[in-house]
Amino acid sequence: MSPIKSGSSMIWLGRQRERKILESCEEHVNKVLEVAREAYNTFMAFYNGDRRGVDECFKKVFELERQADTVKDKIIEELSKGLFHPINREEVIRLILTTDDIADFAKSSARRLLFIQPEDVSPELREAIKIFADLFVKATESVNKAFKKLLKNPGEAIKASATVRGLRRRLTTSGLRLFSRSSLNGVRSVETWGYA
Amino acid sequence: MVFSVIESMENLVDRCEDAADVIRHIAISYL
Numbered sequence: 001m002s003p004i005k006s007g008s009s010m011i012w013l014g015r016q017r018e019r020k021i022l023e024s025c026e027e028h029v030n031k032v033l034e035v036a037r038e039a040y041n042t043f044m045a046f047y048n049g050d051r052r053g054v055d056e057c058f059k060k061v062f063e064l065e066r067q068a069d070t071v072k073d074k075i076i077e078e079l080s081k082g083l084f085h086p087i088n089r090e091e092v093i094r095l096i097l098t099t100d101d102i103a104d105f106a107k108s109s110a111r112r113l114l115f116i117q118p119e120d121v122s123p124e125l126r127e128a129i130k131i132f133a134d135l136f137v138k139a140t141e142s143v144n145k146a147f148k149k150l151l152k153n154p155g156e157a158i159k160a161s162a163t164v165r166g167l168r169r170r171l172t173t174s175g176l177r178l179f180s181r182s183s184l185n186g187v188r189s190v191e192t193w194g195y196a
Numbered sequence: 197m198v199f200s201v202i203e204s205m206e207n208l209v210d211r212c213e214d215a216a217d218v219i220r221h222i223a224i225s226y227l
Contacts, residue, residue: 022222036208088225095218101211109204116197125198132205139212146219154223161223164216171209 018088022151024075028096029147031068032103036140038064039106042113043133047126049118058110065107072100095147102140109136132171139167 038061045053075096079089118126146160 091218091222091225095215095222098211098215098218102208102215105204105208105211109201109208112197112201112204116201121198128202129198129205132202136205136208136212139209143212143215143219146216150219150223150226154226157223158220161216161220164212168209168213171206 028071035103039110040137042110
C-alpha cells in the first residue's frame with residue numbers, strides 16, 4: 001500500500017475527523033447551555049428580590065463557565081493536532097469561540113447583578129431584565145438544538161438556526177417597547193441603545 | 197449598571213445569532 005494517501009481518502013479522513021471534533025463540540029455546547037440556564041436562574045432570583053439566591057446562583061454560573069472553558073481548551077488542542085482542511089478548521093474554531101462568548105456574556109451579565117440591590121431597581125426595569133433573560137435563554141437553547149441537528153440532519157440544522165434570528169428580532173422589538181416607555185425617559189434614550 | 201446588564205444580555209443574543217450562522221455554514225457544507 002502506498003504511504004501517500006490519495007486525494008479522496010485524505011478528504012474522507014478529514015471529514016471523519018471533523019465529525020469527531022463536532023461530536024466533542026457537543027459537550028461544549030451543552031456546557032454553555034448549562035451556564036446560560038444558571039445565569040437565567042440568577043436573573044430570576046434578582047427579579048424576585050432574592051439577594052442570597054443571586055449570590056448562590058452566580059457561584060454556579062462561575063463554576064460552570066470554568067468547566068466550559070476547560071472543554072473548549074481540550075477541543076482547540078485536538079484541532080491543532082489533526083488532519084483538517086484549513087477552511088473546516090476555521091469554521092469549527094469560529095463555532096467554539098462564538099459559543100464561548102455566549103458563556104462569557106452570560107457570566108458577565110449575571111456578575112453585574114452582584115453589585116445592584118433588587119429593591120433599588122424600578123419594577124419596569126426588573127420586568128425588562130426578566131424579558132431579556134427569557135429571550136437569552138431561549139436563544140441559547142435554540143443554538144443548542146440547531147447544533148444537535150447538525151450532527152444528524154444538516155437540512156434540519158439550517159431550519160433550526162433560523163429560529164435564533166427570530167429571537168433576535170423579538171429582542172429588538174422588546175427593547176424598543178421597553179425603552180420608549182415614558183417612565184424610563186431621561187435615564188437613557190432609545191437612540192443611545194441603537195434601537196432607533 | 198442595570199443598563200450594562202441588559203446590554204450584556206443583548207450581546208449574548210447577538211453571539212447566539214453568530215453561532216447560528218456558523219452552524220448554518222457548516223450544515224450547508226454537509227449537504
